[in-house]
Amino acid sequence: xxxxxxxxxxxxxxxxxxxxxxxxxxxFGDVWERPGLAPRERCIVTLSSLxxxxxxxxxxxxxxxxxxxxxxxxxxxxxxxxxxxxSGWPTASTALTIARGIFDEQKG
Numbered sequence: 314x315x316x317x318x319x320x321x322x323x324x325x326x327x328x329x330x331x332x333x334x335x336x337x338x339x340x341f342g343d344v345w346e347r348p349g350l351a352p353r354e355r356c357i358v359t360l361s362s363l364x365x366x367x368x369x370x371x372x373x374x375x376x377x378x379x380x381x382x383x384x385x386x387x388x389x390x391x392x393x394x395x396x397x398x399x400s401g402w403p404t405a406s407t408a409l410t411i412a413r414g415i416f417d418e419q420k421g
Contacts, residue, residue, distance in 0.1 A: 319333070319336070319337045319341075320374060321333040321336035321337055321341075322337070351382075352382045353379075353382040353383045353384055356375065356378055356379035356382050356384050357379070357384060357388075357392065359375050359378075359379075360372075360375055360376065360379055360384075360389065360392055361392060361396060363375055364392070364393060364396050364400060364404055364405070364408045365396055365399065365400035365404060366400075367400075367403075367404050367407070369407055369408075369411060372408060372411050373411055373414075373415055376389060376411065376412055376415050377415060377419075380415075380419065386412075386416050389412055390409070390412065393405050393408045393409055393412065396408070
């Protein structure tokens with residue numbers, strides 16, 4: 314186990330260590346490392362899914378991850394704009410608010 318706790322371990326490892334292990338080992342270990350899609354592409358798919366399903370709790374983490382894998386702010390805005398027509402204005406508006414906060418945080 315690494316010295317620095319993973320995001321899953323920080324978020325819920327104290328109450329659900331098994332779920333944190335599955336998150337670290339299966340989701341971000343096995344699933345995210347599959348060769349069929351590059352990490353950048355996986356981030357775009359994940360952002361689209363989280364925005365469409367209005368999963369705001371996980372969205373910030375995945376916007377940061379997308380930026381770290383090379384998805385640009387402009388591309389994230391374009392993804393959100395495109396999804397407004399498929400998942401609805403409220404999901405897009407909320408995603409923009411979250412994205413703006415992260416963009417500002419990274420600039421500051």
